[in-house]
Amino acid sequence: MMKQKDRITTTQMAIYVSTHMTALGILTLPRVVTATTQTPDGWISVLLSGLVINLFAIVLVKLCQRFPQESFYQYNPKIIGKWFGILLSFSLITYFILLGSFEIRGMAEVTHLYxxxxxxxxxxxxxxxxxxxxxxxxxxxxxxxLFEVLFTPSILIFIIVILLSLKTFEPNNIRPVLGQGILPVIKGMQPTALALTGPETMLVVFSFMKEPQKGIKAITLGIATPLFFYIMTTIFTLGSLGVAGVQTKTWPVLSLFRQFEYTGIIFERFETFMLAIWILQIFTTFVTCLYVSALGFSQIFKKEIKPFIFGLAPFMYVISLSPKNINDFFHLGDFLGYVGIAFIIVVPSIMIIIAMLRGKKHVPAS
Amino acid sequence: MKGSQKNSTNKGENTNKTEEKPQQAKSQHVTDDIHTNIEQIKQNIGHNTDVIFRSFQLGTTKLKAAIVYVDGLVDKDLIQDQILKSMIYDLSSIYSEEQLSDHDHLKDWVNNNVISVSDVKEEKSFDNVITSILTGSTALLIDNINTIFILGTTSYKTRSIEEPITESLVRGPREGFNESLADNRALLRRGLPDPALTMLEYEMGVRSKKKLLLVYMEGITNPDLLMIVKKRLEKFDLDLALESGYIEQFIQDDHFSLFPQVQSTERPDRVIAALTEGRVAILLDGTPFALIAPVTFSMMLQSPEDYYERWIPGSLIRLLRYFAAFITVFVPSIYVSFISFHQGLIPTKLAISIAATREGVPFPSLIEALLMETAIEVLREAGLRLPRPVGQTVGLVGGLVVGEAAVKAGIVSPIMVIIVAITAISSFAIPQYSAGIALRMLRFGAMICAGIWGLYGVILFFLLLAIHMCKLKSFGVPYISPAAPYRLRDWKDFIFRFPLLIMKKRPQMMRTLDDKRQKGNS
Structure with missing residues (x-):
C-alpha cells in the first residue's frame, strides 16, 4: 500500500498535462488569435497548432522514454555534456519560475478586475x-x-457555462469559414504559443510515470482535452462577440460570460463560476511550475526539495510584481510562449538527434 | 523544559520500561507453601475490602486450600456450586489421604476431576495472578502445589443489547454494540460465521489492561494494511485506555487534521460490511464504539441504510448528503462574501430585499454571521448535555424566542437567521458525528476567509480544503479516494450507490487479496 509512493498512473499523467496547459492562455486566446487572423477562422489556427504541438510532444516523450527513470535535469548532462547540461537545466528552471510568476500575476490582475x-x-x-x-x-x-479532484468539476462547470452562452451565439459571426484562404490561419498559429505551453513539464515529471511505455497515450490525451476547450472557447467567443468585438476586450472570454443573463434562477450571471474554476486552473499551473523548478534545484544540487520550495516562493512573489502594467505583463506572456514552444519543439528534437547519434540510452541496472 | 515536554512520548516509553523492570524483579514465583502465597497476595491487594480470601480444607483431609476473588466481579453461584462444593465434599469420598500426598498427582486430579469450571489456567507468577484476580478470575491455592489455578469466573453486569443511539436507521438491524467485549465479539461472529474472520487479542494500557480485538478477514484484508495497523497498535503506550477514542488518537495518521481518519461506529452491521470490504475493525472492552480503518471521506457521508434501501432512493439520499455537506461548509461564507463584497452578483430583486432587511443591523455581515453561528453551536452543545426534556426546552427557547427577539430588536437580519438555520440543519444530515463536527468547524474558517477576501477567499478556502484532503492518508489509503486516484470501479459506490448486482468486486482502493464478492468462477 505504501509502494505507490512517487509513482503516478497514466490517467494522472494525462490530467497533469491538461491541467497544466489550461491556464491564463484560455482567457486571452480568442483575442490574440483573432488580432492576427482578422478572420473568424481563429479556431482552425488553434486546432492546427495543437496538432503540431502534439506531434512534437510525441518526440519529447520518445526522448524521455530513452531515460525512463530520470528527469530532464538528470539525463541531459549525459547527452550534451555536464556544463551545457547544467546550463540547459537552469534555463528550463528559469523558464518555469517566470511562467509560475506570470500565472500568479495574471490571476491577481483578473481578481483585481472582477x-x-x-x-x-x-x-x-x-x-x-x-x-x-x-x-x-x-x-x-x-x-x-488534487489535479484529479479539480478536473471533473472543472470540465462539468465549463461545459455547462459554455452551453449557457448559446443564448448570445450568432452563427453568422463565425462565417465564412476560410473566407480569405488558408494564409491568415497559418499566421494565426503563432500567437497560440502561450496557450499551448504545458507539455514541456513532461520533460521533468515523466520520470514519475508508473508505465513509461504509455507516455504517448498520456500526452496525447493531455493535449487533446485542453485543445478541445480552446477550440470551443474560441468558437463561442467569436460567435458571441464577433471579430471586431473580440479584439477590443482585454479578457474576451470573461466578457463573453458577462454578455448573457438568465433571470429567475438564483444566479443571473455565470462568469463567477467560470472565474472560480479558472482560478483553480491557474493554481494548478502555478504549483506545477513551483514544484518542477524546485525539483530541478534539488536534483542538480542533490539536496532535499523542501528548502528550495520555501526559497523559491518569495522569489516568485517578487517576480510576479515586477511587470509595471498589463502591457508589460502581456509582453512577458508572449516571450514565455516562445520559450515554452522552444522547449517543446527545438530542445527535444535536437536532444533526441544527439542522443541517437551518440547512442545514449538508459541501461537497465541488472 | 520545553524540549522535554515535546519528547513526552519518548519519555513516557522510558519511564514505563523502567517501571516494568523493578516489578518483574520483585515478582516472585509461587512457592509450595500456601501461607507464604496467601501472604504475598495479601501484601499486594489484601488491604482492599472487596478482595475476599476464603480458606478451607480439602474434604476430610488436612490439606489446606484457599480461594481469592474480588467481590462483585465474579459469579458467586459458580464459585459455590462448582468450586467450593466439589472441593469440600466430593474430593474426600473418592480419594484417600495417602494418594493426595503425591503433589503432581494431586494437581492433575484437581484439574481433571474436581473443578467443573470450563476456563482453567495454571499460573506461577504473582503478577499475573493478581492481574487475573482483579479482572474477575478466582485464584485457587492448594498447599504443597507450586502453581495457582486461575478459574474463569468473571461475571459482571452488562447493558443488554440495545438500539444504537448515535446511528439510528429507519430500516436496518436494531442491534448495537454494548460495553462487553464478549457480547460484541459474539455479535460479529453471529453476523459473519466465516472461518476467515480472525480476531487478534491485544492488551491496552499499562494499568487499565483493557482487552482489544483486532478483527479482519484472513485472505481478504491486505497484509500490508494489517502490518501497519499492528505496528501502530503496538506503539500504544498509556496507562489508560478508557475508550476507543484513546486508541484512535494513537493510531491516526495526522494529528493536526480536522477530519476523522478512523471511523467509529456502534453498529455491528457496519463493521461487518467494512470487514468484507477488506478493512480492519478494532473492538475495545468497555466501549460500544468500534473503530474501522482505513476510511475515506466518502465513507463519512455514507449510511448503512444506503445499501438497505433500493438503489435509486439510496443514491439520491446519498447525493443529498453531499449537498448538505457542501451547504454546511460553504453557504454562510458565500452569503457573507456576496453581502460584503459582490452585491452585484445577486439578482437585483433579491439584493433589494436583502438590503431592506439588513437596514438597521449594526454589524458587518461577517460579525453577524459569526455571532449567529456561534450562538447556534452553543445552543446545540447545551441541548446535548442536558437531560432530554430540559434539552428540548433549551432548543425551543434558544431557537425560537431568542432568534425572533434578535430579529425584532434589529441585531441580526432575518435572512441571516435563515442561513444559519439551513446550515445547522444540513450539518445534522451528516451521518457521522465526528465528520459533522469537522465540517462545522471548517464553516468558521470559510466565513473568516470570506470576510477578508470575499468570493476569492471562499475559493482559496476550498483549495486549502482540497489540498489538505489530497495530502491526507488513512493507513496508506488516500483520504479522497476514489475521487483521486481515479478508480472507476470504486465510483460505483461513491456519490451514487449502484445496484448491488453490479458491485461484483470489493473496493479497488483496499487492494484486497480476494476481490470477488460472488461465489465461484475463481
Whole structure:
C-alpha cells in the first residue's frame, strides 16, 4: 500500500498535462488569435497548432522514454555534456519560475478586475503562494491527486457555462469559414504559443510515470482535452462577440460570460463560476511550475526539495510584481510562449538527434 | 523544559520500561507453601475490602486450600456450586489421604476431576495472578502445589443489547454494540460465521489492561494494511485506555487534521460490511464504539441504510448528503462574501430585499454571521448535555424566542437567521458525528476567509480544503479516494450507490487479496 509512493498512473499523467496547459492562455486566446487572423477562422489556427504541438510532444516523450527513470535535469548532462547540461537545466528552471510568476500575476490582475477591485496585489498573491507551498511540500502524489479532484468539476462547470452562452451565439459571426484562404490561419498559429505551453513539464515529471511505455497515450490525451476547450472557447467567443468585438476586450472570454443573463434562477450571471474554476486552473499551473523548478534545484544540487520550495516562493512573489502594467505583463506572456514552444519543439528534437547519434540510452541496472 | 515536554512520548516509553523492570524483579514465583502465597497476595491487594480470601480444607483431609476473588466481579453461584462444593465434599469420598500426598498427582486430579469450571489456567507468577484476580478470575491455592489455578469466573453486569443511539436507521438491524467485549465479539461472529474472520487479542494500557480485538478477514484484508495497523497498535503506550477514542488518537495518521481518519461506529452491521470490504475493525472492552480503518471521506457521508434501501432512493439520499455537506461548509461564507463584497452578483430583486432587511443591523455581515453561528453551536452543545426534556426546552427557547427577539430588536437580519438555520440543519444530515463536527468547524474558517477576501477567499478556502484532503492518508489509503486516484470501479459506490448486482468486486482502493464478492468462477 505504501509502494505507490512517487509513482503516478497514466490517467494522472494525462490530467497533469491538461491541467497544466489550461491556464491564463484560455482567457486571452480568442483575442490574440483573432488580432492576427482578422478572420473568424481563429479556431482552425488553434486546432492546427495543437496538432503540431502534439506531434512534437510525441518526440519529447520518445526522448524521455530513452531515460525512463530520470528527469530532464538528470539525463541531459549525459547527452550534451555536464556544463551545457547544467546550463540547459537552469534555463528550463528559469523558464518555469517566470511562467509560475506570470500565472500568479495574471490571476491577481483578473481578481483585481472582477472580484476585489480595492484589494492590493499583495493580499491576493501571498495566500495563493502559501497554498502552493503547502501543497508542493507534500510531493508529486498529492499534487496529481488534487489535479484529479479539480478536473471533473472543472470540465462539468465549463461545459455547462459554455452551453449557457448559446443564448448570445450568432452563427453568422463565425462565417465564412476560410473566407480569405488558408494564409491568415497559418499566421494565426503563432500567437497560440502561450496557450499551448504545458507539455514541456513532461520533460521533468515523466520520470514519475508508473508505465513509461504509455507516455504517448498520456500526452496525447493531455493535449487533446485542453485543445478541445480552446477550440470551443474560441468558437463561442467569436460567435458571441464577433471579430471586431473580440479584439477590443482585454479578457474576451470573461466578457463573453458577462454578455448573457438568465433571470429567475438564483444566479443571473455565470462568469463567477467560470472565474472560480479558472482560478483553480491557474493554481494548478502555478504549483506545477513551483514544484518542477524546485525539483530541478534539488536534483542538480542533490539536496532535499523542501528548502528550495520555501526559497523559491518569495522569489516568485517578487517576480510576479515586477511587470509595471498589463502591457508589460502581456509582453512577458508572449516571450514565455516562445520559450515554452522552444522547449517543446527545438530542445527535444535536437536532444533526441544527439542522443541517437551518440547512442545514449538508459541501461537497465541488472 | 520545553524540549522535554515535546519528547513526552519518548519519555513516557522510558519511564514505563523502567517501571516494568523493578516489578518483574520483585515478582516472585509461587512457592509450595500456601501461607507464604496467601501472604504475598495479601501484601499486594489484601488491604482492599472487596478482595475476599476464603480458606478451607480439602474434604476430610488436612490439606489446606484457599480461594481469592474480588467481590462483585465474579459469579458467586459458580464459585459455590462448582468450586467450593466439589472441593469440600466430593474430593474426600473418592480419594484417600495417602494418594493426595503425591503433589503432581494431586494437581492433575484437581484439574481433571474436581473443578467443573470450563476456563482453567495454571499460573506461577504473582503478577499475573493478581492481574487475573482483579479482572474477575478466582485464584485457587492448594498447599504443597507450586502453581495457582486461575478459574474463569468473571461475571459482571452488562447493558443488554440495545438500539444504537448515535446511528439510528429507519430500516436496518436494531442491534448495537454494548460495553462487553464478549457480547460484541459474539455479535460479529453471529453476523459473519466465516472461518476467515480472525480476531487478534491485544492488551491496552499499562494499568487499565483493557482487552482489544483486532478483527479482519484472513485472505481478504491486505497484509500490508494489517502490518501497519499492528505496528501502530503496538506503539500504544498509556496507562489508560478508557475508550476507543484513546486508541484512535494513537493510531491516526495526522494529528493536526480536522477530519476523522478512523471511523467509529456502534453498529455491528457496519463493521461487518467494512470487514468484507477488506478493512480492519478494532473492538475495545468497555466501549460500544468500534473503530474501522482505513476510511475515506466518502465513507463519512455514507449510511448503512444506503445499501438497505433500493438503489435509486439510496443514491439520491446519498447525493443529498453531499449537498448538505457542501451547504454546511460553504453557504454562510458565500452569503457573507456576496453581502460584503459582490452585491452585484445577486439578482437585483433579491439584493433589494436583502438590503431592506439588513437596514438597521449594526454589524458587518461577517460579525453577524459569526455571532449567529456561534450562538447556534452553543445552543446545540447545551441541548446535548442536558437531560432530554430540559434539552428540548433549551432548543425551543434558544431557537425560537431568542432568534425572533434578535430579529425584532434589529441585531441580526432575518435572512441571516435563515442561513444559519439551513446550515445547522444540513450539518445534522451528516451521518457521522465526528465528520459533522469537522465540517462545522471548517464553516468558521470559510466565513473568516470570506470576510477578508470575499468570493476569492471562499475559493482559496476550498483549495486549502482540497489540498489538505489530497495530502491526507488513512493507513496508506488516500483520504479522497476514489475521487483521486481515479478508480472507476470504486465510483460505483461513491456519490451514487449502484445496484448491488453490479458491485461484483470489493473496493479497488483496499487492494484486497480476494476481490470477488460472488461465489465461484475463481
Amino acid at each position: 472580484l476585489l477591485p480595492r484589494t492590493p496585489f499583495m493580499a491576493t498573491i501571498i495566500p495563493f503562494i502559501c497554498l502552493g507551498v503547502y501543497l508542493t511540500v507534500g510531493g508529486i502524489n498529492p499534487l496529481v491527486r
